[in-house]
Amino acid sequence: MPNNAARSSRCCLPDGRIRTLLFRMEQTWRRYPVMLVVLLSFAGGQAWSADTAAGSIQGTVSLGAVMPLQAGTQYRTRTRSPILPPDTARAVVWLEPVDGGYPAAAPDSEVSIAQQGYQFRPGISAVRVGSAVRFPNQDDEFHSVFSYSQTRRFDLGRYRRGEESPAVVFDKPGVVKIYCEIHKHMRSILLVLDSPWFTVSGAEGDFRIDNVPPGRYVLKTFLPSEKTVEQQAEIRGGDVLQQDVGA
Amino acid sequence: MTFRSRLFLGMLAVVVLTTAASLLLAQRQNQSTYAALADQLFSLQSSSFRDLQAVADRTAIEEVTRLATSVRLFAAMEENDPAIYRIAADELRQGNYAFFRMLDRSGAMLPPVDGAGGMIDMETVASQVPSAALAASDGSVQLGFVVLQQSGRDLPFRILAASINSFGVHVGTLVLGQSVRAPAGSDATDATLHSALVAGGRLVGSALPASLVEGLVNNAGLDDARPGMDRTGSHDTPEGETWLYRRSLLNPDSLFPEAWLVSAISTASFDAEQRALAWRITLTGVVAALLAGLFALGFARYLAEPVARLVKATRAIRAGDYAQRLPVTGTREMSQLAESFNDMAAGLELKERYHSVLQQVTDPQVAEGLIAGHVKLGGELRDVTVMFCDIRGYTALSVGRNPEEIIELLNHHMSAMTAVVQAHRGVINQFAGDAIMALFGAPRSYGDDAERAVRCALAMLVERERLNAFVHEPIRVGIGLAAGEMVAGCIGAENRNDYTVVGERVNLAARLCSTAKGGEVLIDGATRERIGADVPTEAIPPLTLKGFSEPMPAFRVVR
Numbered sequence: 001m002p003n004n005a006a007r008s009s010r011c012c013l014p015d016g017r018i019r020t021l022l023f024r025m026e027q028t029w030r031r032y033p034v035m036l037v038v039l040l041s042f043a044g045g046q047a048w049s050a051d052t053a054a055g056s057i058q059g060t061v062s063l064g065a066v067m068p069l070q071a072g073t074q075y076r077t078r079t080r081s082p083i084l085p086p087d088t089a090r091a092v093v094w095l096e097p098v099d100g101g102y103p104a105a106a107p108d109s110e111v112s113i114a115q116q117g118y119q120f121r122p123g124i125s126a127v128r129v130g131s132a133v134r135f136p137n138q139d140d141e142f143h144s145v146f147s148y149s150q151t152r153r154f155d156l157g158r159y160r161r162g163e164e165s166p167a168v169v170f171d172k173p174g175v176v177k178i179y180c181e182i183h184k185h186m187r188s189i190l191l192v193l194d195s196p197w198f199t200v201s202g203a204e205g206d207f208r209i210d211n212v213p214p215g216r217y218v219l220k221t222f223l224p225s226e227k228t229v230e231q232q233a234e235i236r237g238g239d240v241l242q243q244d245v246g247a
Numbered sequence: 248m249t250f251r252s253r254l255f256l257g258m259l260a261v262v263v264l265t266t267a268a269s270l271l272l273a274q275r276q277n278q279s280t281y282a283a284l285a286d287q288l289f290s291l292q293s294s295s296f297r298d299l300q301a302v303a304d305r306t307a308i309e310e311v312t313r314l315a316t317s318v319r320l321f322a323a324m325e326e327n328d329p330a331i332y333r334i335a336a337d338e339l340r341q342g343n344y345a346f347f348r349m350l351d352r353s354g355a356m357l358p359p360v361d362g363a364g365g366m367i368d369m370e371t372v373a374s375q376v377p378s379a380a381l382a383a384s385d386g387s388v389q390l391g392f393v394v395l396q397q398s399g400r401d402l403p404f405r406i407l408a409a410s411i412n413s414f415g416v417h418v419g420t421l422v423l424g425q426s427v428r429a430p431a432g433s434d435a436t437d438a439t440l441h442s443a444l445v446a447g448g449r450l451v452g453s454a455l456p457a458s459l460v461e462g463l464v465n466n467a468g469l470d471d472a473r474p475g476m477d478r479t480g481s482h483d484t485p486e487g488e489t490w491l492y493r494r495s496l497l498n499p500d501s502l503f504p505e506a507w508l509v510s511a512i513s514t515a516s517f518d519a520e521q522r523a524l525a526w527r528i529t530l531t532g533v534v535a536a537l538l539a540g541l542f543a544l545g546f547a548r549y550l551a552e553p554v555a556r557l558v559k560a561t562r563a564i565r566a567g568d569y570a571q572r573l574p575v576t577g578t579r580e581m582s583q584l585a586e587s588f589n590d591m592a593a594g595l596e597l598k599e600r601y602h603s604v605l606q607q608v609t610d611p612q613v614a615e616g617l618i619a620g621h622v623k624l625g626g627e628l629r630d631v632t633v634m635f636c637d638i639r640g641y642t643a644l645s646v647g648r649n650p651e652e653i654i655e656l657l658n659h660h661m662s663a664m665t666a667v668v669q670a671h672r673g674v675i676n677q678f679a680g681d682a683i684m685a686l687f688g689a690p691r692s693y694g695d696d697a698e699r700a701v702r703c704a705l706a707m708l709v710e711r712e713r714l715n716a717f718v719h720e721p722i723r724v725g726i727g728l729a730a731g732e733m734v735a736g737c738i739g740a741e742n743r744n745d746y747t748v749v750g751e752r753v754n755l756a757a758r759l760c761s762t763a764k765g766g767e768v769l770i771d772g773a774t775r776e777r778i779g780a781d782v783p784t785e786a787i788p789p790l791t792l793k794g795f796s797e798p799m800p801a802f803r804v805v806r
Contacts, residue, residue: 148322148334177322184318184413 055235057219058208059244061091061201064225077118077183080140084117089224092126092191093207093245094198095217095233105196107131110167113178113188115143120178120188124224126198127190132167135178144181151176151192158182175222191222205245213237221245250554251547258543259536266532273528274521282491285512286479288440289493292510293477296430296442300497307407307425308388310342315388315409315421324349324411324418332360335421343425345404349411350420357419391503392427394449401451403427403444406503430508439512445494446506455511456484463494463509489514553581557588569596610674613746616690626736631689632700632728632774633753634673635760636664636707637682639723657681660714660722667710671703676747682760689735689748697730697777701804704728704768708806712766725767727759730774751794758792759801768804775802 077083107130114121116138127133135145137160145165146155151174159165170176170192180186191198197217201207212235219233233243314320323334331349339347349357389408394401404424411419429451430442443452445463455463459482462469469480479493492511553573560571571592573585605614638644638660645653661683665675668685672693676684687703688696704726715721733750752773759769775784783805789798 146319146322148319148326148328150326150328153328177325179318179322181318184316 053213053237054211055214055237055239055241056208056210057095057212057233057235057241057243058206059242061093061205061207061221061223061245063089063091063201063205064223077185079118079183081117083183083185084119086119087121087123088203090122090124090203091201091205091207091224091245092124092198092222093201093209094126094191094193094195094220095209095212095235096195096220098216098218098232100215102194102196110134112136113190114138115145115180115186118183118186120180120186122188122200124189124200124222125191126193126200127170128196129173129192129194130169130171131192132169133190134167135165137161137163137165142182143186145178146181147176147178149176150174175226189222189226219243219245249547250551251544254547255540255543258539262532262536262539266528266535270525270528270532273524277517277521277524281514281517285491286493288512289479289491289510292430292440292442293493293495293508296508297495297497300427303405303427304390307343307405307423308390311388311407311409311421311423314339314342314423315411316413318413320411320421321413321416321418324351327351331357339423342423344423345426346424348422350422352417352419354420389502391498391501392444392446392506393424393503394444394446394451395424401449403429403446403451408503441509441511441513443509443511444497444506445509447504450509452509453511455509456482456486456488456490458482458484459490459492459511463492463507466505489518549577550581553577553585557584560588560592564592564595567599569599609746610676611669612672612674613690617746626734626738628732629689629735629748630692630696630731631733631735631748631752632687632697632730632777633676633733633748633756634668634685634687634700634704634726634728635682635757636685636704636724636726637680637760639725639765641681644720644722656722660711663710663714664707664724667707668703671699671706673700673703677745686735686748690746697728697774698779698782700728700730701768701770701774701778701782705804705806708766708768723765725760725763725765726769727756727761727763728768728770728774729753729756729759730771730777754794755792755799758790758794758799762790762792762801763803768806770802770804772800772802 111127111133114136137143142158144158152170154168173192173194176190178188197212199207214235214237217233219231221229317338391406393406405427407423410417441453476496482490490511494507494509497506563571572589575582575585673685673687676686687700729752731752733748735748737744737746763769784802789800791798
């Protein structure tokens, strides 16, 4: 079936590059449950922002193949309701100015990483330094959220649905890996960033960051493979920079 | 070799061989029984230890797996948390362990803090545990045994290495040490079963001889080269003691060094028992040999004595003593033999008596001839020289003597004369009163019968004269000889007859005898013709004899 779909789409797309990609896709189709899709974005009819002082950057992150968690044979978890699939893998993309600092900005309004269907939702998120994050339990069972990350160690202990979860303030930049002690498969990654110019990509890797002052930046991408890749990017006012990130 | 010594040696040989065989059999039987017993003990020991150990191992593996997959441990390890030992100690607080250590992804040991079993010298662990085992990153649990020094004592530990991982992501290794009880020997029957644990070049458990320990620890110099989980062998210490042992591999398919459970038994007490048994059997054998020897001697005597008596009696019979009789005693066979012998001796005695009677009543030559069948009973014409010899003045001699005296005198004379006749191969035909009739040439001829007769007559005279020198009253004899053809044969009734000769020549000889004076030998013409010229004769006037019509020429033998 997927092969047919690929073949039919190939005849509709004249571009030779797409054909090559589709061919590669066919090759890897069976191996990866997460389909690797790279599409060139044709932003025809691009709407320039009215604010000429700020620019935008948009593109697609090649998310790369992400192996799902291998549930070991010994891993048995008894849950009251079925475990739902985790969030799709996404990347975090942000800009760091090559020279000059960050604007003094208020921290993000309260961010929430919920536990729902025995998964952290969202699976990946990003906040500015100083932001507080809550971890509401939306399941009918206890969760016990903790992290040993050097960025921020915390251990919320067990609490159930409806109980107020304490807000954790992240005042240092870095990667925070969040686990549930009870459900070993649950994990979430929180990036604490100095930069206010960041976004979490779409499921297909597409991203757009607006309101970026013109200047030279390093475009950093935290991939699902937990690798961070860097690229140079120059933002011009009133312009939308088109830049893709390869895996 | 006498019967006695042969029997003695035979009995001795039988006893010695039987003793040696029973000694050999008993020792071999004992040896196999002991080997089977040792084997059984070893199997019991190793199987019970292994069963217990298998349960403990399984529990330990489950526990270490649970601990190593703790998400907290994983998270802390992932972040290289400096408090990793405290976090781990907290995670392991309900676990059973004597010590634990954390290794990072590369297998390097993270420096421990208190509560991680600090008293264990981890350099020793590292020396006993190869880093390959510690870097068990494939999710498998490696199990082994180590012997570590703790406050000066060697103690055995079970050591487990498990990957700290979460869903296939390996972040480090957890090494967990659990105390295990050192295997101790158990007393079974009278043999003490020793057992020990050997791991990483160290041994802990019962005391074993140094050379065996060395062989076990170095896994060399033992003759159980056969590979496998269970190895059995025997070891001779330089002190000359033999140990049977079995060693069982406790951690097959593990990256940790091989750990062995060793069971061993000294055969010293068994050897002592074997020696005691050998002594007992030998002593019994010696006693049995003595008894058998005595019995053999007694029995040989019991058998040999009648045999010796038999031999003696047989010899006596050969010498002519037919009166020999054996006592009919002893075993049935011996008494039967004695009876047969006695019957035989009686038969021989009877025959001998017949023989002597025959010889008494007839001349030995005639008797022999009769027995041998030479004498023709039907009678024959033979050339015979007949001799008569009687005492001159016999009547005067017998006057005034009692009959016994006369018989003694006659018997003495007759015996002497008979001896001379028989010496000259003459045959005494009969005694008639004081006269002796003798034949030469019947029943057998020797060719010179007449001459022998004449010489015999002269010898008889000489003998008589010799005898006369010893007696008070000398006896003088006259002898007459006549030769010629006469009938010889057994004459008489059918069942009672005498061998004799008949003819006128017989009468002639009798007449010549009665004519002869004392000390004179008269012969007839025929005799004179038959004798050679060597014997001088002189003619006397022809004699007119009763019964002969013509005067008969007669000659006197000149002495």
